[in-house]
Amino acid sequence: MEISILGMNYAVELYDGLAREETALGTCTSDALLIRIDKSLKPDKHNKTVFHEIIHAALFELQNDKAARDEKMVDNIALALYQTLRDCGALNMDSLLLKNPSRV
Ligand SMILES: [Zn+2]
Numbered sequence: 001m002e003i004s005i006l007g008m009n010y011a012v013e014l015y016d017g018l019a020r021e022e023t024a025l026g027t028c029t030s031d032a033l034l035i036r037i038d039k040s041l042k043p044d045k046h047n048k049t050v051f052h053e054i055i056h057a058a059l060f061e062l063q064n065d066k067a068a069r070d071e072k073m074v075d076n077i078a079l080a081l082y083q084t085l086r087d088c089g090a091l092n093m094d095s096l097l098l099k100n101p102s103r104v
Pocket of ligand 1 (some may be wrong): 052071074
């Protein structure tokens with residue numbers, strides 16, 4: 001799956017064991033245009049993590065590296081956006097759920 005973030009096409013991949021290897025539920029590598037999400041996450045946690053990594057990517061693309069590395073701020077913005085869009089029905093949850101047979 002790819003997500004266009006400020007015009008840049010980021011590949012989004014499910015990764016088995018990411019939380020164990022990186023001690024993170026997701027990672028964003030702007031140089032490689034790659035977002036990885038731990039494969040074992042339940043749908044709601046998965047979606048929150050996708051939003052979190054999108055905010056990282058957006059801030060990197062805006063060349064605001066200091067903000068992009070501020071985990072608390074990134075998490076707060078991601079959570080506020082995710083919950084607002086989800087709760088008002090403006091979010092297509094299916095589009096955030098990557099292909100994963102365990103969720104079918
Ligand atoms: Zn983060």
